[in-house]
Amino acid sequence: MSEIRTGIGALAGIGVSGGVASGPLLRAGTVPALPSPAPVKDVLAEVERALAALAEVVADLGRRADRATNATVADVLRAQAMMAGDEELHESVREAVLDGGHDACHAIDGAFASFRAAFEEAGGYLAERVADLDDLRDRALATVLGRPMPGIPAPGHPYVLAARDLAPADTAELDPEQVVALVTEIGGPTSHTAILARALGLPAVVACPGVLDIADGTQVLVDGDTGRVATGVAAVPRTPARAATPAGPTGPGRTADGHPVKLLANIGSAANVAGADEAGAEGVGLFRTELLFLDRSTEPGPDEQAAAYRAVFTAMAGRTVVIRTLDAGADKPLPFLRQEGEPNPALGVRGLRIARQRPDVLTTQLAAIARARADTGADVWVMAPMVSTVAEAAAFADAAHEAGLPRAGVMIEVPAAALRAAALLRVVDFLSIGTNDLSQYTFAADRMCGTLADLLDPWQPALLDLIGACGAAGREAGKPVGICGEAAADPTLAPILVGLGVTSLSMSARALPAVRAAVAGRSFDECRKLAQLALTAEDPAQARKLTT
């Protein structure tokens, strides 16, 4: 490690979730690098050392399983423990030391590598479990090397979590009672860290180089609005974004002069409806249906699907629910679709494109949605992800109408669709802009690539141009144009989006109060002027400067 910081100083990153919090900083244990091979003097002691490390990994996973309050999480941890305690694995470690003369680290690495290869070869679900094997290997190596276990610390007191980046899997371990703020070295405004932080209402800073050089336990102050991380400062009371606007406006979203802007929630299941209600959401702007399909080798049947949709429609009775058909592929592969071997999944068969190969999946889902709608009488709008052409949109709308669903729309995630927004609105009832993917495809920048985070900034004028094109088309057609990407959760950007012609903003429920306050703070005319100013900017920084 380079220089370790403990003194007074400040680091700069990108603030992606507002609020200020302070606490001692703890780093997520990092993946240990495999050291250079070392000569083994006492092979029996070396076998002992390797097997003791695996035993400690098993014991640690067992303790975590015992502590886990969620039965599914506990089950997963126990299955992981069984893998680390596998006798064939131990045998292969023993052989690598005794016969191969390898040190404990290389013996462990080699033993996992052979199973890793077998998992990769089996493909599908097992190929996804390769990450589990890598995690077990990393834990065993960290133990041999006397390093902290990779993963999220749980010290039993509030702290600021620092990490290189956070993966969706980390969310299971992250305890919001202990973690008061997030800082990551890489990542961008649409990375999982940002999405997670907004969902949990935690201040967060991403793309903050140097944060991992701060010594564990150093008091830091994280400002999620400015992106500043100060070290060596006194503790301050926590002021998260959601508490910053406690006395803000309530009721339906509207500008200062009463122009309505629907404020909606993004949800994944009926479990999220309570949070949406608490935040005063006027409806659901994005009901993701992937949750039902995850980790399945066969498609959920029509009854199971209808039951899940009915649960949400019933809970949202009297309000609009925009439900998105299955958005699988790319970063969300589903085992039952067996999509192995795509050279570039982000540009492959994903979203609505799956209907080219498996039209039955869409037909079944639309029928299940229609049934749940008929049972509940809810105001259900259905939309398709990853639409690029008018022909695709028209085919989807036809399929939805045929299933008995009166309102069909499409997501705008591909520049081709944004450029033809007016033509799309001749065949569908509404548009919903997914800004995360629209950024990714407009700037040809992978959402997961931290070094390109600046390209994925939702304030990029080119992205705002495309949003403006959709807004103009919606105004012309008299049809709704919403945003359901993370850009909708940025309170400072909200007035600009409204000025670009967006009629609804859908976001994590926790972001709603701040966005409602931001929209209420400007007249519609001001919003339009701010939008025009932002479009004249050369880059995101200038766009922010001109409008705030």
Add this chain to the structure above:
Amino acid sequence: MPTRTVAVGSASGLHARPARLFVEAAAAAPVKVTIRVGEKKPVPARSMLSVLALGARCGTEVTLEADGDGADEALAGLAELLARDLDAEEPGDV
């Protein structure tokens, strides 16, 4: 040698929880049981990693083999477990 061939009944295949239940049962058996898919190499049924690496999906036929006292009973119990849809029995599913 006593042998039983059975199709995997769990919807998600011989993965995750179904695999764990099977491996636990195999480890508790009084005899060493092996499992294989088709004519591929048999692997120890009490090895979680080896069982997972079979890549058996729902409907895949697997063959169990064991020798010694109690082999027949052990195979019958394990075959019955494999044939069931263990995913459908999952508690606390979210």
